[in-house]
Amino acid sequence: MSKIVRGMVVGDAHNDNRQPPARSDDYQAACLQELNEVVDIANEANLDYVLFLGDLFHRIDPSGSCRNGVIRALQRCNKRKLIVPGNHDVANSLDRLMDSALGTLILDQHLEFKEYFDEFKLGILPYKEGVHQDIMDGDATRYPAVVWAAHAYIVPTKFFDASHVIFDDMPVNPECKLVLAGHLHLPMEVIREDGVCLINPGSIGRPKASAEHLGRQPQVLMLKYNTDGSSLQHKYVPLECSKPAEEVFFLETVRENRVNRKKAREFIKQMSQVGTWVHGADKYVSLRESAKQKGVSDEVVTIAETALREANDRKND
Ligand SMILES: [Mn+2]
Known part of the structure; x- marks a missing residue:
């Protein structure tokens, strides 16, 4: 039987206690404030889950104050919280998940991580070595997912020299209507010929003063879809506490x-x-x-x- 699912999607957060050289504010405090606003939005919304698209942490092993600040924020959240591990979370190797701060959060049930959530028709593609080739070889066809969420470079055109997946060529199962991607910090929305949509809501963390972090307000994505794939709606909610680039970067x-x-x-x-x-x-x-x-x-x-x-x-x- 089909049902309506409501999800909230959060891009790369990059929580860290180390102060990035380009940031003029208190980076750790700013990240935690943004995460707490994400939780406030989630708590007030009618949601089945909050989905983090990876790089919740900037490093595999940030300090206790950083890790515990993230745990406190997640503890305040009264919704189910799902995670797609990112490359920064696990120092580029998914095998190291249980050496990581993110691993602690999963182990202690602040976050849920598995390949497929059948009740939401949601498939998860974490960052791992060879992730782009694996996706091209059909990783996103292995479950009858309506939505796939990946931490990988899934992009509309050739992306520099880095390995990537061109969205038009990405194999998905016939039920799939939407691919969500973190990893690239730039927000984007693309629809391909067969009607499948790619959405990257953009990072909420801004560790560097690079172009992808300038001139935009960090935002979260709200999703509402039918598990039979018959309907899918989305909208964005900007984070009010995020200061403009001029106020957070030198x-x-x-x-x-x-x-x-x-x-x-x-x-x-x-x-x-x-x-x-x-x-x-x-x-x-x-x-x-x-x-x-x-x-x-x-x-x-x-x-x-x-x-x-x-x-x-x-x-x-
Ligand atoms: Mn990232």
């Missing part, structure tokens, strides 16, 4: 670092093209002069000078 420093890296690259290129050098210590003086004029950092100059000295020493041997 955007000036990030921009400066980008400029400095470009200058350093140009300088190193120029240096490598210098064929003949004047004798003695003069070459190092001229190196430093030229670097100063170009605004290259002392650190880069020291590396360049060391490399040059080594090259010269070898020549003189």
Whole structure:
């Protein structure tokens, strides 16, 4: 017999006690505040489950304060909580799940993890070695799922040089209507020719000041579907506590670092093209002069000078 299922979907959260260098606020506190807002939204909604798409933690073994902050938030949640383990949770190896903070949460029943939840017609594809090939080989055809949830690069077009699954080519069982993906932090929504939909709600964690984390408000996805696949609706709920990028990142420093890296690259290129050098210590003086004029950092100059000295020493041997 078919029934209506209501789920809430949460993208990569990346909880960590370590402060990412690009963040100007208190990262751990911000992550926990966001997770607690997710729980507040879940508690007030009529839901059968909350589904986390993986990378709940930024590292396999974050501190006790981080782990316990996450446990406290999940304990406040009065709904079933399901997890798709992500690569960050298990240091890229699902075999290490029971060495991880996420493993503790599963073992202690704060989160449920299994391959298939029949009552929700929901299939789970955790990150594991070779996950993209396994999906292409039919991992998402093994159960009569209406919804598959993966922690993998499932994307509409070729994705850099990383291994990935092109959504149009992804084999799914005939009942499947929706594929949910975490891993890539950029939100996206795609419908392919056979009507199957791909949704990535985007990460709620923003550990780096990269483009995928700028200019958008972190959000969660609300789903309502019939287990016979006859209907499927979705909407997004933005997180109110998430501050805009300008308030959580050192955007000036990030921009400066980008400029400095470009200058350093140009300088190193120029240096490598210098064929003949004047004798003695003069070459190092001229190196430093030229670097100063170009605004290259002392650190880069020291590396360049060391490399040059080594090259010269070898020549003189
Ligand atoms: Mn992630």
